[in-house]
Amino acid sequence: MNCIIVGDEKTARAIVSKLCSKTPKIEVLDEFDNAIEAIKFLNQHHVDVVFLDIHMPGFSGVDLVQTLKDTTKIVLITSDTNFGIAAYEYEAIVDYLVKPITAERFQKSIQKITNALDKRSLKFLARPMMCSV
Amino acid sequence: MSHLKKSIMDKPNLDYIKQLADGDTAFEQQFITILKAEFPKEKDVYVKAIADQDWYEASQIVHKLKHKFNILSMENAYALAVDFEEELKNSNEQRNTDFVQVLDLMDSFIKNI
Numbered sequence: 001m002n003c004i005i006v007g008d009e010k011t012a013r014a015i016v017s018k019l020c021s022k023t024p025k026i027e028v029l030d031e032f033d034n035a036i037e038a039i040k041f042l043n044q045h046h047v048d049v050v051f052l053d054i055h056m057p058g059f060s061g062v063d064l065v066q067t068l069k070d071t072t073k074i075v076l077i078t079s080d081t082n083f084g085i086a087a088y089e090y091e092a093i094v095d096y097l098v099k100p101i102t103a104e105r106f107q108k109s110i111q112k113i114t115n116a117l118d119k120r121s122l123k124f125l126a127r128p129m130m131c132s133v
Numbered sequence: 134m135s136h137l138k139k140s141i142m143d144k145p146n147l148d149y150i151k152q153l154a155d156g157d158t159a160f161e162q163q164f165i166t167i168l169k170a171e172f173p174k175e176k177d178v179y180v181k182a183i184a185d186q187d188w189y190e191a192s193q194i195v196h197k198l199k200h201k202f203n204i205l206s207m208e209n210a211y212a213l214a215v216d217f218e219e220e221l222k223n224s225n226e227q228r229n230t231d232f233v234q235v236l237d238l239m240d241s242f243i244k245n246i
Contacts, residue, residue: 009197010167011204018153018160055196079199100149100203 005031006038007053016051019106035064049113053077065090073116145205145242176236192221210235
């Protein structure tokens with residue numbers, strides 16, 4: 001699977017990038033320090049997962065979530081320990097990680113993403129086929 | 134004991150970064166470089182926001198700084214920041230002096246790593 005990392009804090013992006021590098025099945029395509037640049041990229045590339053810092057100035061992480069295609073999954077990253085309930089308001093959001101992220105917690109998130117992407121594939125296979133006569 | 138007293142007793146360390154790096158010294162150094170570059174800018178934003186009495190902007194940057202306290206295992210400073218962020222949203226900057234002391238502690242640590 002591939003991913004992008006979006007957040008205005010370079011330290012936070014570096015941490016996620018390092019955690020991804022320890023995970024063989026995920027490739028980081030790019031990093032963005034703002035949501036607008038991320039959307040431009042997402043409009044031109046297929047991305048499986050967005051690691052998204054929800055708390056960004058201007059066009060926020062929530063705004064970005066609302067613009068995403070159904071096929072892209074999102075893992076929110078936050079400093080707020082009491083963020084849990086709001087995190088699952090959108091179907092695309094598969095997990096949320098509280099900073100500072102540990103390697104163990106990150107691996108659990110990768111498992112959740114894998115499961116969500118598997119479900120997405122099954123939905124695709126189960127869709128009604130259009131036949132031309 | 135107040136948040137401030139506890140926060141000043143925090144001993145910043147690189148345990149989290151070392152654990153994350155897992156022996157990758159290049160990453161460790163790269164991360165410290167980022168921290169050295171990013172923290173002073175955020176501190177300046179905070180100082181300016183307080184000087185401008187822009188409490189919303191101050192709360193936003195305190196939110197961001199919280200993460201760095203966590204990275205450096207400054208648990209009490211994190212607790213102080215959680216409360217102070219909310220207070221700033223209500224235009225209450227009474228803990229500014231306390232918070233600046235914590236920032237100075239962190240500044241001193243970061244300059245010496």
